[in-house]
Amino acid sequence: MTNYVIETNDLSKQYGDVLALDRLSLSVPQHAIFGFLGPNGAGKTTAMRILLGLIQPSSGAGRMFGRDIVTDNLAIRARVGYLPQQPAFYKKMTAREALRFTASFFYTGPQAQVEERIKETLNLVGLEAKADRPTGGFSGGERQRLGIAQAQINYPDLLILDEPAAALDPLGRRDVLTIMERLRKYATIFYSTHILDDVQQVSDAVAILNNGRLITQGPIDALLNGNGRSFFTATLRGESDGLYQAVSQQPWVRQVETVHQNKLTQWQIEVTDETAAEDTLFRLLAQTEGVAVIAYGQKKYELEEIFMQLVEGDNYER
Numbered sequence: 001m002t003n004y005v006i007e008t009n010d011l012s013k014q015y016g017d018v019l020a021l022d023r024l025s026l027s028v029p030q031h032a033i034f035g036f037l038g039p040n041g042a043g044k045t046t047a048m049r050i051l052l053g054l055i056q057p058s059s060g061a062g063r064m065f066g067r068d069i070v071t072d073n074l075a076i077r078a079r080v081g082y083l084p085q086q087p088a089f090y091k092k093m094t095a096r097e098a099l100r101f102t103a104s105f106f107y108t109g110p111q112a113q114v115e116e117r118i119k120e121t122l123n124l125v126g127l128e129a130k131a132d133r134p135t136g137g138f139s140g141g142e143r144q145r146l147g148i149a150q151a152q153i154n155y156p157d158l159l160i161l162d163e164p165a166a167a168l169d170p171l172g173r174r175d176v177l178t179i180m181e182r183l184r185k186y187a188t189i190f191y192s193t194h195i196l197d198d199v200q201q202v203s204d205a206v207a208i209l210n211n212g213r214l215i216t217q218g219p220i221d222a223l224l225n226g227n228g229r230s231f232f233t234a235t236l237r238g239e240s241d242g243l244y245q246a247v248s249q250q251p252w253v254r255q256v257e258t259v260h261q262n263k264l265t266q267w268q269i270e271v272t273d274e275t276a277a278e279d280t281l282f283r284l285l286a287q288t289e290g291v292a293v294i295a296y297g298q299k300k301y302e303l304e305e306i307f308m309q310l311v312e313g314d315n316y317e318r
Helices: 044-051 073-077 095-103 111-124 140-152 170-183 196-202 220-224 241-248 274-286 303-317
Strands: 004-015 018-024 027-029 033-037 059-064 080-083 158-162 188-193 205-210 213-219 230-238 253-261 264-271 291-298
Touching: 004 044, 004 188, 018 044, 018 213, 027 188, 033 044, 033 196, 044 059, 044 158, 044 188, 080 140, 095 111, 095 140, 111 140, 111 170, 140 158, 140 170, 170 188, 170 196, 188 196, 196 220, 196 303, 205 220, 205 303, 213 220, 213 303, 220 303, 230 274, 241 253, 241 264, 241 274, 264 274, 274 291
Parallel strands: 033 188, 033 205, 080 158, 158 188
Antiparallel strands: 004 018, 004 027, 004 059, 205 213, 230 264, 230 291, 253 264
């Protein structure tokens, strides 16, 4: 048995002269919220459509739940819920009727049990108060929540969500993220997005795609740690040349980058031993006569910063 719900090996898709997906090798662990990131046109939707069996790969292989995504696709689909980027509903149907229609494809048991499942799912996404209103009057956020409910109606082991919070206002995005957090105890969640702040809030692991090619993947904490590199920043006022020499000569300092601005000196100090830096660095800065420490701290990366570095670097290489 594998610990991965999704595994792909050199998965590729060619449309004429366009290589939409270039040797994608992914590993999505069980019970994770996995963010699939990339700029528009990076190949995210193409990859999702291949995993769902909606299109065939040109080359490479993939497995979901240990089954081949091409030869065992029907068995895979029975365990997957899918939310397209823009879910659509019959406008005259109520939310309850829409879920009842979807449930009819999965359940043949007593109707009372089906209705209980519909009620449970509406509660899960916070639409119980609007269950009997026509979907034509729903807001964008309410349609997204109903789309997630529809994808969840068959108790899937894996939810594939294509841009679940795209085009929503901050409240709608918050609601969708809250639902994703609730669902994680029931299913693995694999979702594409370009809203990096959302990813940083809820994801356990990420993969970044650009020009159809995987740039990096792994736990988000490791990615935000700058791939193991550790930096401290300091803003100083006063004559700091002597202090620069003292800091640079510390055995745990790899390099010090300096910027002068408005009579202040800003340092970014890369260290090889984070514990030694925590114990010593600030004391070394603060006890130097003639130098005032205006600001100091350990540099924390934001996902957007990492994302831009990786994507821009990848574009440059190409």
